[in-house]
Amino acid sequence: MPSPWERRSRRRILETRIFAIDHHRLVSPRTGNEHDIWVVDAVDWCNIIPLTDDDQVVMVRQRRHGTGEVTLEVPGGMVDPEDPSPLEAARREMLEETGYAADDVVSLGAISPNPAFITNRCHSFLARGVRKVAAPRLEGGEDIEVVTVPLASIPERITSGEITHALVVVAFTFALGLGGMPAPLPRLR
Amino acid sequence: MPSPWERRSRRRILETRIFAIDHHRLVSPRTGNEHDIWVVDAVDWCNIIPLTDDDQVVMVRQRRHGTGEVTLEVPGGMVDPEDPSPLEAARREMLEETGYAADDVVSLGAISPNPAFITNRCHSFLARGVRKVAAPRLEGGEDIEVVTVPLASIPERITSGEITHALVVVAFTFALGLGGMPAPLPRLR
Numbered sequence: 001m002p003s004p005w006e007r008r009s010r011r012r013i014l015e016t017r018i019f020a021i022d023h024h025r026l027v028s029p030r031t032g033n034e035h036d037i038w039v040v041d042a043v044d045w046c047n048i049i050p051l052t053d054d055d056q057v058v059m060v061r062q063r064r065h066g067t068g069e070v071t072l073e074v075p076g077g078m079v080d081p082e083d084p085s086p087l088e089a090a091r092r093e094m095l096e097e098t099g100y101a102a103d104d105v106v107s108l109g110a111i112s113p114n115p116a117f118i119t120n121r122c123h124s125f126l127a128r129g130v131r132k133v134a135a136p137r138l139e140g141g142e143d144i145e146v147v148t149v150p151l152a153s154i155p156e157r158i159t160s161g162e163i164t165h166a167l168v169v170v171a172f173t174f175a176l177g178l179g180g181m182p183a184p185l186p187r188l189r
Numbered sequence: 190m191p192s193p194w195e196r197r198s199r200r201r202i203l204e205t206r207i208f209a210i211d212h213h214r215l216v217s218p219r220t221g222n223e224h225d226i227w228v229v230d231a232v233d234w235c236n237i238i239p240l241t242d243d244d245q246v247v248m249v250r251q252r253r254h255g256t257g258e259v260t261l262e263v264p265g266g267m268v269d270p271e272d273p274s275p276l277e278a279a280r281r282e283m284l285e286e287t288g289y290a291a292d293d294v295v296s297l298g299a300i301s302p303n304p305a306f307i308t309n310r311c312h313s314f315l316a317r318g319v320r321k322v323a324a325p326r327l328e329g330g331e332d333i334e335v336v337t338v339p340l341a342s343i344p345e346r347i348t349s350g351e352i353t354h355a356l357v358v359v360a361f362t363f364a365l366g367l368g369g370m371p372a373p374l375p376r377l378r
Binding site: 001002003004005013014016017018019021024026028029030031033035036037038039040061062063064065066067069070071109110111112113114115116117118119122138140141143144145154155158159161164165166167169170172173174176177178179 | 190191193202205206210218220224227228250251252256260298299300301302303306307327330332333343348355356358359361365
């Protein structure tokens, strides 16, 4: 089992609204040498699959400033300090971005977006029996179109590259499981 | 379809060995207001599922400095400028981190690690019939243990939280497809 690394120093070198950057000097237990490590420190994120009673997924199209592309995603965002829990943050994001709500929200799991250099986790949820209860309420930096697509179309939208956000793929993997989509490997069951 | 945002300015505010940070001033086409956007600019990444002829996956345990945890992952890393292609980068990472090689390497797909604020893509590959041909050759900052696990155990390792890296989950989703794992949603087929 790889051993812990000793930390010689840690310095915050950038702070933004979305994340901070920390510089660490760490000592490799294997070589004894010091290494410079840069880490993105971010609060936890959440996303949620809103599913209607007739198996439609409520999704959002939005322009994303990392890649500059318009993506097809499920609602999600940062778990704010005011949110009582990741689940309540996911409910809030779903309501704000789509205007949909549900009583039945279950946890699907949590994942590390990139343990190599991002500190946080992303928590995924499934909302069943969602209904439209309000108009979307967008923040200034958001620019979102709400679309509903059949749940059965999700695997094809992932393999075709229409759904491109890794954390959205992970949420659907948690929800649908592995093994049923046309794939280069034999099915497990 | 959400419209493009006009860019008023773009400034590089940090450069590290792994990524750079750019600050953008963008104008929302919906509100006309300017927004501060921070973007992580990174080269493309790759990962690869090394599979033996008897359906064992060659994986790596390593301490990851983002989360501070020891993770169970498939080999992967940055696509270096010297790499002829993402596929050759994935072969190189597999050989360096595990000492395994294969003739038969196929592309599984590419994903955006986080289109909201990271610029790059991660390319996933599957290597079939891998054989150990060398000892692992670790870089100074790496500290890796090679382990082989049955392919059939992967879904359980994802649902149990043993495999926690989102991009590794995406690679297995591409390889195995969605729909066969015990899951809260009915299977699609």
